[in-house]
Amino acid sequence: MGFRKILVAVDGYPASLGAFKKAVEIARTYGAEVAVLQIEEDVPLLPAEKMMEAHIDELVTSRSLELSKEYGKKAGIDVKVIRKFGEPVAGIILQTAEEEDVDLIILGDSRKSGLEKFYLGSVSQTVMGNAKCPVMVIKKGWMNISDIVELAKEIEKKPEKVVKEEKPVYDSEVIKENFRFSGTLFLILSVIYFFAATIASKPFKNIAAYGILGLPFAVWCGFFLIVSGILLTRIYINRVGGSET
Amino acid sequence: MSLTYPIAFVIVAVSVVLSIYISFYFRKQSRTASSFFVAGGEIPWKINGLAMFGDYCSAASFLGVAGAIAIVGIDGWWLALGFFATWMAVLFLIAGPLKNTGKFTVGDVISERFGKSKDIRTIAMITTLVLTSLYLVPQIVGAGHLFKLLLGWNYAVTVVVSGALITFLVIIGGMKGTTFNQAIQGIVLLGAMLLLLFSSAALFYKGNIFNIITTGKKVVPTVIAAKEASDIVENAPDAKAAVEAVRSAMPTAPGALTPGVGLRDFANHMSLVLGLFVGVLGLPHILIRFYTVKSAKAAQKSIEFTIWGLAIFYTAVLFVGLAIMYILYPELVELVVSGKRGLATNMAVPMLGQRIGGELFLGLIAAGALAAMLSTCTGLLITATTSIAHDLYASIFRPESSDEERVSFAKKAVIVLAVVSILLAIWLKSQNVGMLVGMSFGIAASTFAPAIVLTVWWKRLTKQGVVIGMAAGLLVSLIFTFARFFKLKAFIGIPVLVNPALYSVPVAFFVFIIVSLMTKDVGKVEEFMAMAHQKK
Structure with missing residues (x-):
């Protein structure tokens, strides 16, 4: 018994980072592999709309995948990073779980309430309702993520290692x-x-x-x-x- | 005329709540649907196309144009053609370079080239605020007339209530899911206009739309009948008889399709035409919408979707306007005779709805009109909020503030904006909403439009040119806008026209160019131009 491969979805907010930390813990216990998924939504929102939606919580990092790779390395865990674009978010998580053949999904729940919940809904509930494998939901505040936050600060200081886009030439x-x-x-x-x-x-x-x-x-x-x-x-x-x- | 329509009012209220609910539902679905119901990314471009359309068609398009046609005939259509053509000017001139820079607000694009300059941010922010509040006025005037019609309240009271309501909706729910909401409102307002067109053709024109044109040619335009034959209209038993009686009394009078009745003289007309054509280039809330979809394919499709929507809408408006004149002839003539031209021109569309399908249709059409106002208001206010939070609070007042503080400051500022607009709306109640929108186009044409066009195309433009040019354009256009509001005939010997553009646009371009040629700070021009103009 145990787990072979765990899928975690991260968005850079505390709840999802807590979920990631829990995934690392479980992976160490059972010698499992961790797949970290980041989804960039592709809905036609105005910049200002995005800004207002992001106000629900304090963003820890905009470089979640880099952060999880680094944290995994320190913990001695194999972390596979996956980046996807599109929507619906819950649908993509479920699809990735099947593609990667995972036997556990761990998600963070930021405990949105009232209007926010009515507006944005709960991705974790949808995944729970439709997943074939076990799903674990980590509520915000359950995990102590201060070490991840520290690491995030260090990473944010480093220049981003994105493939430098070729600067357009003046012509x-x-x-x-x-x-x-x-x-x-x-x-x-x-x-x-x-x-x-x-x-x-x-x-x-x-x-x-x-x-x-x-x-x-x-x-x-x-x-x-x-x-x-x-x-x-x-x-x-x-x-x-x-x-x- | 005591008009109180509780059922229609309920329909309007329900439609507002429903559209917010649906937009929330769609946003939620885009996160929590477990299967891919959005086949191949079809949804984003349709949504964006509809949102563009909903954002662009304001109360001016929905109420003002058809209303103007119903009063003066074909000459009222000009405004619609202006609204239509000017959208393409944006597409051809600046949409491409803006997409390439990845910046969407005017302030951002200019700062990208000239660096973070306090002067540029300040003038950009002031202009945004002036434009937003003046553009809100016609929406609130329209809403005020609409609720007066539905509830029978006093105009000032309805303006305050409806203005407050719009602000409340926007702050509480409207800014969430703005995009989805605008898309739904786009459907509602296009649907309402087509519903009017087809139902009036079916009921009054034997099901043939083209009969609207042939009949229209016989109708003596409302303004002429009101001036010269109001007694004939009064004594006629119904609209059809009134139209025929006036025609036989005045056999040589022009018809509703004869140009010339509501035409302005050359200077006035050209001022309006110029203001419309250049103005949209400087309307911040229109620019921002162009590239909210990521892929080039989706962007193209949403543009094409929008252009067809606009073409169909502005053609339908012509037919509906002509139909209103014929069907509501006696009512319109009476309103104009009794000096209520503002009510006649702004409320002709919902009045037609009521004639066709009673309170039910009145409610549906009023819902369409309110959709037009709300979608434009949310678009405007969300842009203004960004500008206030970003350019005023974060850059000038308190750079160390948190995001949360910025947003809450911006929301308070939105309330101040709304209050200013409501007061202006009470003052300007008898103006046609279409002409009022034209005014803000004129101001945009003299400020942001030259700034953005020259920034992306002219290498010699300098920072001082932008700041002084925008200030000059703003000053001149505001002087002539308010001279018009105060009903002045002339200002220091210069005749005041329906739109400030004829004076302020050339002045603005002139100052931009002269000051630029006299100064040297062209910004990071090569870097910027390389980004804005990449090889296709």
């Missing part, structure tokens, strides 16, 4: 090319817009009222503006998205 040709493209679209739009606008002012009201196929010229100008707007947007989208994904 005046690219700027010129972009300017030609954006400028052309904007110019076409401006010409159509200001033409339609001029027609719709008092000095030109006779031209505006000139009937074509039963409708005044100004109305046709309006429809033309709408249709060409859709077309111009298409052209823009095609170029911008052409080479990516």
